Amino acid sequence: MKRFGAISFVFLLVISTALSGCSEKTKSTLNNSTVTPKTQKNSEVTKAPEVKTIKVWSYAAELPNTLKKFKELHPDFGYDIEAKDLSNAESSYQVLLDEALAAGGAEAPDIYGVDSSFAIKYTQGDAYQYASDYKDLGIDVDKLLKETSIAQYVIDMGTNPDGKLVGLGYQSTGGAFIYRRSIAKDVWGTEDPSKIKAIIGPGWDKFFSAAAVLKAKGYGICSAINDIWQPVFNSADQGWVVDGKLVIDSKREQFIDLAMKLKKNGYTNNTQPWTDGWFNDMKDGGKKKIFGFFGPAWLINYVMIAHSGGEKVGKGTYGDWAVCEPSINFFQAGSLVLANKNTKPKTAVGEIIKWLTLDSSETGLQYLWANDKLGLGAKDSVSSSTVMKKSDGKMDFLGGQNLFDVYIPATQNTNGKNLTKYDESINTYWVDEVKEYVNGKKSREKAIADFKQQVKDNLDIDIE
16 A cells, blocks of 8 residues: 555544444444335336445445435435445455446446545546536536535546536545644744734745744644645646646645755654654654644544543643644545446435535535534534534634634635646655655655656656
8 A cells, every 4th residue: 555545544444433333323334234225215216116226335434334324314215225345355446446337237336435546537537437427416516516615626626527527525625734722822922823824824934934933942843744745735736747748846846845944954753644653743742742733624533632642621632732724725635426427326326425415404414524413523624615614613622613714714725626647656656755865865866866767667657
């Protein structure tokens, strides 16, 4: 598994485990779960009488478990839902999905989830032709997009080359800067998110000025050089590949110098994300106290709380955190939900997808998720700003702050137009080479040259 693809996987593993244990009513089986409806009243049965089951495929348990709630709330839905979690399959999820979509027929999924790290392949790349236009599923896309105010980056990711919307998510993964209140007050005399926002950004110049001030007081601004990569990656004006040729956008190339500046000046604890050292910095367990982390709401809910060293205010760092808009807007991880264009019960499939992605009512998935009504023990940011605006996002972990006040603008200003189907691989090559340079193993020029060579050797991309 590539290390940067692992970020999405670790997050989904955490949240899927939480979903599987959310209540006795929703436990049952985790994998290959089938939920039987109480009645058979859906009119679509008469339109496709040979179809009794809607097949759903996912690369993690999150979507299958979420659909249990759909069945609970829609007892008259006229189909069984056979939802498969293929995370433990012998072959990779993408290989299985590609084969099933190409073969078609009764065994192909009607609905399938794709991770953001490879979503472009299925919405705009080699496999986009298999995805149904949401409008063809009976969804009033234009009306509902306006009502729900879905983050534009999600719409951009889910729009195919023909301008048709074929995929949306239900969870927002727009990023913020998550910082320590006590450190902010010690260094700047304030913990106010609006003031900290202006201290660390916008832009990297302000971020590094703040880092120098923090260092003078004995603090690190972030835990690892990797922590700034996602904001750098998302800030690019161009994707890695344009017209079949490798492009190193100037903002992504800048990462090599920003990373060196962090390392050379000792602004971090030089940890590695998703390791003990990185987790320890969430509870003051590192060489020096760390001011903050860039991350979506899921980082708070499913990672930081568990590694804060406490379970209530005053224990460990629990309650000593706040969020502000980041130095650079970004998103990290997440998933999209697509439908097979050849699915037969189109209206029924559309009903499921609408509930997941475009329902802003208090019985829609996004409201339930944002207000911790799924038994997850977390209030999470969702794709719909309409939902977040009417939801209670106050968290004890954040000192009583409403996280939606920050994640709404942070999400709305995020770019989703600089992605390619090659990102997972190319990101890994790039960050690995940058670390070689930062750690003194290669010159800047050598690191860039070796990066280009890796892309040329492993991917069907022209190198100029």
